[in-house]
Amino acid sequence: EAQVTQNPRYLITVTGKKLTVTCSQNMNHEYMSWYRQDPGLGLRQIYYSMNVEVTDKGDVPEGYKVSRKEKRNFPLILESPSPNQTSLYFCASSLFGGELFFGEGSRLTVL
Amino acid sequence: DAKTTQPTSMDCAEGRAANLPCNHSTISGNEYVYWYRQIHSQGPQYIIHGLKNNETNEMASLIITEDRKSSTLILPHATLRDTAVYYCIVRSNRGAGGTSYGKLTFGQGTILTVHP
DSSP: OOOEEEEOSEEEEOTTOOEEEEEEESSOOSEEEEEEEETTTEEEEEEEEEETTEEEEOSOOTTOEEOOSSSSBOOEEESSOOGGGOEEEEEEEESTTSOOEEOOOEEEEEO | OOOOBOOSEEEEETTSOEEEEEEOTTOOTTEEEEEEEEOTTSOOEEEEEESSSOEEOSSOEEEEOTTSSEEEEEETTOOGGGOEEEEEEEEEOGGGTOOOOSOOOOBSOEEEEEEO
16 A cells, blocks of 8 residues: 555654654655644645755754655654644655655654 | 645535635746645645646546636535645646756645535
8 A cells, every 4th residue: 555654653752852753655756755734834844855865945944854865764853852843743755746645644742 | 836825714515516716826837736635633635636727536626727827626515524624735747847846835725614
């Protein structure tokens, strides 16, 4: 089954404790991206990757890092999480500029 | 990628057609119009897309104006399960000669409420 898998789905952590949210897709898509969703603000793009080793900033990249060492994986790294990064996060992938496939979301709470 | 403008919310009676508008006045020639919907806090789900011709699939129809500056998503017989947030985005596609399909702006979308 074609899918985008995010882990963890739910996480409560404390300020400053590094964490990684993983994203994996099984559709051989070149394009992958991360979004955060906050009440009243819709989906905002954090980072995207057009292909392996190619990443670029979206609209809200501050406080986040990404890497794309393999085509199927695109982890989101929070080096020093802060409470304002409490949010619902989505990963998505697509074949070039085609239909986006989204993961089920990761709800992160930073205390 | 060009940005889009959508109404914040809309209502629709069950069984009636829901017509959701989207303005994309700065769309460029190689950009497609894509529609997604998000039910509760689930991952957004693809509905339909088009370049300049009207499109129809099992979920919806997409009407794009001749100048391509706006479009309408039509759910022909809305059900309670169609209550969701609907997002319209524009995105270039390599198949149409586009290369700038990386950065995307979703906006806040339209909250569609279907009532009995």
